[in-house]
Amino acid sequence: MKTADLLIRVRQGDPMALAKAITMVENRKKDYKSLLAGIYPLPGKALKIGITGAPGCGKSSLIEKMIAVLKTQGVPIAVLAVDPSSPFTGGALLGDRLRMIQHSNDANVFIRSIANRGQLGGLSLSTHEIVDLLIAAGKEIILIETVGVGQSEVDIVNVADMVLMVLNPDSGDEIQIFKAGIIEIADIFVINKADLGGSDNKISEIRNYFATAARSPLIFPTSIKEDRGIPELLAAIRQFQHDESGRIDEKRANIKRNYVEKIVAERFREEMRLDSTIDDMLKTSATANPLQLAEMIFQKIKTGDSNDKKN
Ligand SMILES: Nc1nc2c(ncn2[C@@H]2O[C@H](COP(=O)(O)OP(=O)(O)OP(=O)(O)O)[C@@H](O)[C@H]2O)c(=O)[nH]1
Ligand SMILES: [Mg+2]
Known part of the structure; x- marks a missing residue:
């Protein structure tokens, strides 16, 4: 089934489609991000x-x-x-x-x-x-x-x-x-x-x-x-x-923040995994100051200077 069709069925409350969508997300299957993007x-x-x-x-x-x-x-x-x-x-x-x-x-x-x-x-x-x-x-x-x-x-x-x-x-x-x-x-x-x-x-x-x-x-x-x-x-x-309800609204704002933080953290980890120069930096600088190393990696990803991707 195409992601767009799956999305329509999820929004209709179809339990089979929902189960399938959850599995897709859980296992990070292809297209899971476009599926999620469509639910908001x-x-x-x-x-x-x-x-x-x-x-x-x-x-x-x-x-x-x-x-x-x-x-x-x-x-x-x-x-x-x-x-x-x-x-x-x-x-x-x-x-x-x-x-x-x-x-x-x-x-x-x-x-x-x-x-x-x-x-x-x-x-x-x-x-x-x-x-x-x-x-x-x-x-x-x-x-x-x-x-x-x-x-x-x-x-x-x-x-x-x-x-x-x-x-x-x-x-x-x-x-x-x-x-x-x-x-x-x-x-x-x-x-x-x-x-x-x-x-x-x-x-x-x-x-x-x-x-x-x-x-x-x-x-x-x-x-x-x-x-x-x-x-x-x-x-x-x-x-x-x-x-x-006021407290629940406050909680919801925190929930959203935490959710977004987790997405950003995952994106960073992904970037680190895919960038072989970062891998090299980590391997060759085993004795370097980890704070400095982390800052270098952060700056590298931040400036978009991570074009040497493995795949
Ligand atoms: N006497 C008594 N036993 C209960 C009560 N509620 C649950 N039990 C028993 O306690 C046991 C555990 O119940 P569960 O509902 O599986 O507990 P749980 O907290 O979901 O357990 P986990 O998911 O494994 O953490 C079962 O044998 C239930 O029958 C109750 O109100 N009184
Ligand atoms: Mg239980």
Whole structure:
């Protein structure tokens, strides 16, 4: 299929075309840039919700329940699960993290797992691109599941309009998330597995953390097992979207900046790869001052003096 035809079908919300477009972008296949160039301007209605938390805390289960409610409201939904891939194996660390989700044959629900090959463990450029493809295809709620290991957890603020942080009553995650300041990225706390008991303690721990802060945290206990708290959580999400629209706009400006920065960084890396003189500089100047070397390379690319390309 021609890229132009694929683009038309993506914009019509055709799930097959969307799946194909995502694969094209993920694998940097020929023409992926012209495909992406064709999706803008995006429709403005979409809400991107990041859902993060330790492995096994119930993120996918929550998403499944949220979908069940949203579906009845006729909202076009997409779920993106970002698998942290190990730089050593190159593969996904946790495998298909969407095994829990049962809505895959529903036309209004698009579900996809992607491997994250982000620089420095952050979310990769293709995550931003894929989210925009989903919006172009008319998805209005985009749930992005990232597992709470490493940088992708924090980097979710650079992709999502709001972040849900999922904790469990009995988990010891807090010490780590309080210490590292990861807690600051959460807009809404979900204490899932409330059926296990002890969620009140967890709620007070979070409240204590925010005792002297400017904002008071939004905290919702949920239980998938007992089917509790999901409508309340969804109502809180809508309320947040309404009440904090100014903050969401600010976040969106930062998201755009981060996205563009990642594109520029990728362009620079591409230039470096393709320019054999830079390669030579790096090889022959192994002992040179790296700051100087970087500045020389930067100036070389900046002035467009990089015509000696390998291909
Ligand atoms: N008791 C209880 N168990 C739950 C609840 N929610 C999820 N679980 C169980 O917790 C396990 C992990 O659930 P998932 O939804 O896969 O968790 P996850 O956070 O998506 O896991 P990863 O994607 O691997 O990080 C499953 O066995 C669920 O059945 C709950 O509210 N109560
Ligand atoms: Mg999961």
